Amino acid sequence: MATLLEVDNLSTSFFTYAGEVQSVSGVSFHVDEGEAIGIVGESGCGKSVTVQSIMRLIPNPPGKIKNGQIRFMGRDLVKLTEKEMQKVRGKDISMIFQDPMTSLNPVLTVGRQMTEVLQRHERIGKHEALARSEKYLEMVGIPNAGRRLHQYPHEFSGGMRQRVMIAMSLLCSPKLLIADEPTTALDVTIQAQILELMRDLKEKINTSIILITHDLGVVAGLCSRIVVMYGGKVVESGLVSELFHxxxxxxxxxxxxxxxxxxxxxxxxxxxxxxxxxxxxxxxxxxxxxxxxxxxxxxxxxxxxxxxxxxxxxxxxxxxxxxxxxxxxxxxxxxxxxxx
Structure with a gap:
């Protein structure tokens, strides 16, 4: 199985008035094609900063990638310009954030936000973009998708908003999907549905997944490998069977x-x-x-x-x-x- 993403000795810091916060220090791991891995650890261990570094979403200032390489499909993302990264984000690498309500624009319809992704990366017409958006909403289990495209985020429940975010992240068939605690704000029943949905989509479109969570139990049914982080470093990594048993x-x-x-x-x-x-x-x-x-x-x-x-x-x-x-x-x- 070919390696899709390789993070090598990544270090990211935030330079504040109080000093340098070394959020990520010497982190290394890899993701193979079609594989799902989980990154687990307590709040503040560096999970989110690690994946935001991969997406090049670290605000500078105060943040900065100090060291390391992030090789994706043979290219080092650290060396890409912002314009080059904009072509990667949303198309080759997509991300689902923790809170869908703050990730979706409250004053734009769901359809407007979804078609914008397609029109930006694939240069297709509005009607074709709406048709594909409707198809992906149906794929993630949203009923009456055609009508729901014209509704605003506040008209969806928390679980439905998260499904919209998943559909939006999959529109361009990305090779890597990063899910940053996608079930944190949801109740237990909806959590199970979202994880089952991600498992099904992984099998259907062969997208690699990085699942960020603080709960080891969440990754058991979805991921093949686990990376355990603490204090900005990887302290243990291995197959799910190895880390559980x-x-x-x-x-x-x-x-x-x-x-x-x-x-x-x-x-x-x-x-x-x-x-x-x-x-x-x-x-x-x-x-x-x-x-x-x-x-x-x-x-x-x-x-x-x-x-x-x-x-x-x-x-x-x-x-x-x-x-x-x-x-x-x-x-x-x-x-x-x-x-x-």
């Missing part, structure tokens, strides 16, 4: 232990991750998770860990992988203990 980083353990399990025999209290994320104005010298990790050692506070390859697809950045570190077992959903 053999997680190696204490932060990944914490994320899994904080997810409700309906199939668990003993349904005790969820185990939260104590403490707060690191201050990216003054990032820690060693491992970013050391201050919250129950297994932290002295070296964790002094030096950042290198990546250990557990398998060709599974990598983890943690000092517990060192042969001199104590052996640690993860006790799923109950407790964590150190075996001396």
């Amino acid at each position: 053999d997680p190696q980083h204490p932060y990944t353990w914490g994320l899994l232990n904080s997810v409700p399990r309906l199939d668990a025999k003993s349904r005790g209290k969820l185990i939260p991750i104590k403490g707060s994320p690191p201050d990216l104005l003054n990032p820690p010298r060693g491992c970013g998770f050391a201050a919250r990790c129950p297994h932290a050692m002295n070296i964790c506070l002094e030096q950042p860990p290198a990546y250990t390859e557990k398998s060709p697809s599974h990598k983890v950045a943690c000092w517990l992988q060192d042969s001199r570190a104590p052996k640690v077992n993860r006790i799923s959903g109950a407790q964590q203990e150190v075996v001396v």
Whole structure:
């Protein structure tokens, strides 16, 4: 399977009056053609800044891509001019944002906003653009699509607005679709419908997907690989089966232990991750998770860990992988203990 997108050592910072906020630091991952990957982590871990860097939507000033390459179909997006990027956005790479109400223009009809995308990138007439827009609204499950094209965003429910955003993002048959927490503002029933819709569309048009979320459970049914971020860095990445059944980083353990399990025999209290994320104005010298990790050692506070390859697809950045570190077992959903 060919690689569609390759992010290599990406670093993005925001220069504020208080200093440099190192939002993303040395992030690397790839997306293959027709593949869906999930990027997970707490709020503020750098997920959204990473994908906004891919789309070149970082406002400058105060933001800036300091280092790294973003290779998409053989081209480094970092080196493209703004005019060249405008031809990529919406056509080759599309993005679904968190809140559809703020993403859609409230004073323009849905049809006007959808046809604008087509007329800009494909130079087709208004009637043909309306016909294709209606087809895509029907594809994402919106009834009476022809009539709904002439309505305004406030006349749609939250779930329907998100479906409009998905339809709009797919109009030009993009090779890569980035979904930045597309189900955050929706209730549980609509969340399931949106994820099922994205799964169906992926199979129908073979679009690669990057799904951004803070919930590991959301990506289980859609993605083949997971990238776990913390403090602006990738701490673990691997196949879904590897991260769910053999997680190696204490932060990944914490994320899994904080997810409700309906199939668990003993349904005790969820185990939260104590403490707060690191201050990216003054990032820690060693491992970013050391201050919250129950297994932290002295070296964790002094030096950042290198990546250990557990398998060709599974990598983890943690000092517990060192042969001199104590052996640690993860006790799923109950407790964590150190075996001396």
